[in-house]
Amino acid sequence: MPRSRYLLRWKLSRIKGANSAEQAEHWIPATVPGAVQLDWAAAHQLPDYQEGPHLNAWQEMENSAWQYRAIPGEVPPLQPDERLFLVLQGVDYACEVSLNGERLLQHTGMQTPIELDVTERWHPGVQLDVLIHPAPKAPGAPHGRSQARESCKPAVSYGWDFHPRLIPLGLWQETFLEVRSPLHFSQPPQISYALSEDCRAAQGQLQVVLNAPARKGMTLEWHLIDPEEKRVLSCEEKIEQGQSRRAIEFSLEAIQPWWPHDQGSPSLYHSEIILKASEGEVCDRHCHRIGFRQVRLVMAPGEWEMPNTFPKSRSRPPITLEINGRRLFAKGSNWVCPDIFPGRLERAHYEEQLQLVRRNHLNILRLWGGAPALKESFYELCDELGIMVWQEFPLACNDYPDTAAYLAELDQESRSLILRIRRHPSLVLWCGGNELFNNWSGMTDQSHALRLLNRNTFDLDPATPFLPTAPIDGMGHGHYVFRDPQTGEEAWAVFQKASCTAYSEFGCPAPAPLEVLKRILPEAELWPPRRGTTWESHHAFGVWMSESWLNLPEIEHYFGPCSTLEELVERGQLLQSAGYQGLYEEARRQKPVASMALNWCFNEPWPTAANNSLVAWPCVPKPALAAVGEACRPTLASARIRKFSWTPGELFDPEIWLLHDGPDALEPMEVSVWLEQDGLRRHLLSWLPGPILPNTNCRGPRAQCVLPEFEGPLFTLFLEVKDRPDWSSAYRLVKTRGISPAAPREGETRALNL
């Protein structure tokens, strides 16, 4: 008989203080999956932590212990040889499990499921308790992220420049009883494969393991159904009596590989594996989807020839993703989790955001190591939508130690994560964690944690590449401002000087959408934004550089003082849009040396007043998301523009490109370049690029004109592709503030003379 599950329901009690020996007393309803904080707040009508100054009441809960108690339910009926298992799929973070007051297990780690055989102990009236310990904190560490440095608890919860301190605890994944029989699979059947050189055929193996040696006459049936619902493989194989393992070799021709959505179809096959007894009775059944794909990190052209002087060092490591033998440019974003409480996220939450990812032409998400873990449906959606996943382990901006205790926890947690998600075709990259080789972390290639993660990914999923951290040599993080207040340099110029192999983080901040600001900030504090108010507790001031993330002086640098909140939001968001547009396109222009552009960051776990994110909490796109979407179209006309702010009389000299990441060749086309000022359009040049090879850019002419006088404050450069408005682009630029148009600045006379 196939396995049956009985979901558990729970109540919750807060233990006074952190002393877990104390008695649970007052019970409140518990929502599982969820978090103790959410239950406690609901029961006590705490005001929303997101709004105004209400966060404090939520924060202190990290120091309590909590007791979950299962609400008595149906006692599952068992056949004589069946076993009853208690399964807690994810407990955040350290816990003790007791039945009838007897402690059965101590457990630490949110990625590793708890599975306990309770057959003999489970009876009507049984008392199941899960005692949740207070949030883990490294002894002696100061308040903040370094308290997470000795555990696998996501560090962001301890406070970050876009995340308040608020540390979730509780049952964050499903909990249930499961009836298991000796005639069940003991673990999900595993399908491993390798693709042929041309990635058109697969050879592999299905492996199943039973809970007990097979009885006489048992068979294993396997059906594989292609994306068009055609059955491409169907077999029924005997399992020898007494064997508890069975492997079936297979080979498939003419497969439809899984592709990221911008390269092809994210094809998924449906696999159904049925275990049958001798009479044909179905004992167990396992259904899941498979995508066939091959992933490699390969060297960019020219990189092998560098360095070319003595003393000779190594070549920079490869970071270009090659999927199914095809190199591609990874355009994506850093995913920091759409909620502080990962337990309350469901498929619909992920889906709303992932649809935005796909719709805006992003093909990869870096699951940043500081952020909470995600549920299975996230990876399923990425498989379906053709979004590549760069998965980090829970290490970020700390020096995680070489101690036996920490390494044992990391070993367990990393193995659990790898075993759980390695089957997803969307998973293309493992990574140890965030910025671990930089001075604010202090880890090195010799750190045992990273050697352990190399080992575990190599042992359990060798075909997927592994990076110890990001950035590694050649990769770049930052800048995180539109214009550096210290150097005056704009982000566009920073990128135009750089030659990274991958831009895996770069940010431009903007204020939140008006609707968000109005909800989270008390009306009296809304205007003007000031330090010491809710603006500050929502990250508008002093969280990174002094003025981050609102960066008022920068907005005023370009536009002068703002007189309303609406004006501030509009201007700040314009800077963010322009910034990201220029950065993504510049990274793409540097292809093939550069092969990745991922902004910091996609979403946010709570509503910030200002932040680098493209999407405000819970899922409110900022205008920059659309700008990024435009910049990441597979094909577009693009302009390399030296700077954002221009003075009439200067030589305006954008370089024109045709960017093309698509897998097809392009016919010749006509690009015309126009300048629009005060509603007047001037033709700067026409250019006939093409034919253009697949996944290849085309560098074109440099337009040049002495910038005419105009009123401003904005003007626009248009790149129009004849008959392909979907490839045309527009760049909004700004007139330099406070410059008399008649008086060119020093150093610009050459330009004016042209």
Added chain:
Amino acid sequence: MPRSRYLLRWKLSRIKGANSAEQAEHWIPATVPGAVQLDWAAAHQLPDYQEGPHLNAWQEMENSAWQYRAIPGEVPPLQPDERLFLVLQGVDYACEVSLNGERLLQHTGMQTPIELDVTERWHPGVQLDVLIHPAPKAPGAPHGRSQARESCKPAVSYGWDFHPRLIPLGLWQETFLEVRSPLHFSQPPQISYALSEDCRAAQGQLQVVLNAPARKGMTLEWHLIDPEEKRVLSCEEKIEQGQSRRAIEFSLEAIQPWWPHDQGSPSLYHSEIILKASEGEVCDRHCHRIGFRQVRLVMAPGEWEMPNTFPKSRSRPPITLEINGRRLFAKGSNWVCPDIFPGRLERAHYEEQLQLVRRNHLNILRLWGGAPALKESFYELCDELGIMVWQEFPLACNDYPDTAAYLAELDQESRSLILRIRRHPSLVLWCGGNELFNNWSGMTDQSHALRLLNRNTFDLDPATPFLPTAPIDGMGHGHYVFRDPQTGEEAWAVFQKASCTAYSEFGCPAPAPLEVLKRILPEAELWPPRRGTTWESHHAFGVWMSESWLNLPEIEHYFGPCSTLEELVERGQLLQSAGYQGLYEEARRQKPVASMALNWCFNEPWPTAANNSLVAWPCVPKPALAAVGEACRPTLASARIRKFSWTPGELFDPEIWLLHDGPDALEPMEVSVWLEQDGLRRHLLSWLPGPILPNTNCRGPRAQCVLPEFEGPLFTLFLEVKDRPDWSSAYRLVKTRGISPAAPREGETRALNL
């Protein structure tokens, strides 16, 4: 009864062709350990491969299969419960072992011992055969090192710029029968330990495993004797009946740590572990030496602050060796094996060379991944002499594949090597192999071979650092000439511009000593050196850059045409000496950013006519060895000199330093700087550096003088330390050739005017 061993003796037969099915026919005497080539040459009186043109007759042997047959000897007497094992400690490279014509085993790999239980099969008249396969060659690979790319056979044997093609085969380690009893240790007892923070105490564990469960009343006795022969630990512990494992925890205070010879004493403790039966009878005994030391790779000061611009990459990886909590500067050399045939090397061969290493102030050897493996006595000597070992796996300058077959072989061979040598305190660094991340190899961080080696070293010896290859980022290899013929740049200047964290290879070639040239080159070819003669087959021409390694044009650039062999050798060796002196000292001046200087190379496996080595085959020091020894003294006065060749009238401006790597502070001293030309001495300056901290350099003044007229061709800069002639230094420099002293070159007027 302690274990007893019966050495085996052998005869050898060459199988016609490579077909191993053919019959062995004509038998010749075999020397084991050794190589089939040596036996064959001895039996057939082949002329020495080192001399003249006789190599060809040796080379073709790589394509034959060879049969060893044991010469019947004593049949070891066995007690009823004893077992007889056949042990072949190292077979080079692939073989089949047969007893009485029955094939018992196929084996590949020279690092992994063969151990076979032959109790039931061994009787008087038994026929033991070991069939050695022809040298392994990757299918389809061109003649040369890439034929080694699918095996763990050292690549150098396939031909290198200092090594002829000559691929050893045969029994290269001991072979014997061993009587084993259930009351024996099944593997060498293992002592693991960790040092306290101050490295003055050790905590650890002795672990023993028996061949069978212990009988009643068995005990384990352990004595640890310190370097002064004082017993510091002595215990006798019971082994529970039925247990086959026993661990003893221990802690030691006031330990004498093992130090590299330039930092302290390479203290070794003697450990004696005795397994006793209930009556006190000794069942087994294991004696070995232990050194207590802690090793880490740490970041150089300032490295964490770099890079400091956006987009921000990672900091360079750490490469400074820290032994027992003390950072040190690693001064050493690349060891390429003192013979083509590793099987004929014995402790005395190693010792003669290692004494030169120590006497010349070198504290580390990089066991280059291209070279053959070494026997146990090598590591024992390094332990005794306080010479650190950087151990590479057998990968060099090839793209070793991700195939299952290669990875399985590498897994086995690397585990065997790690398990065999990890106990040596001299072993301070594991490394994947040579220059694997450069374009002539083509491997990357993603290569499965290197991920596997990282895993295996982490699993089996986590306390010793691991590098995937050399160079990694920050490290530099080269240059390998005194003066680059293309750029005209001198090696001194190349280093003075560089800022590597480690200089792990750099070379200056020189002709071999006269006595070597006269032995290996036919008299008629000795003078002048010409291409197409034995000079070329002994690497004087065209093996790397066109003129390497004799580099005649460079010698003539400085000294003009040579008129005799003696003159050529003297001048070439002077360039080598000067080159190495300047390079080692410059690397040391760059401390603490730089922390390593290892020249390419120390020794050579056969007598070259010209090469970068410091020691010619078999153990003939070139003058450069003494120059390196001077440059590597723990304390010395040192001059940074811009170039080697000077014109009278130029501004001669050496910068004066006091280099100090020693562990003690130094009192103030007086350094006087003198110029000697044509036998006349001029005082340039006096300088009073100090007091000087341990392991700290002191940068001093720049001497400046317009270089007076002199006859030449050489002149000398003396740095004299008052009362410490052992810290004084001298630099021989050369007068620019063909420059009229009266006519300064363009661009040097400023100097002349001073």
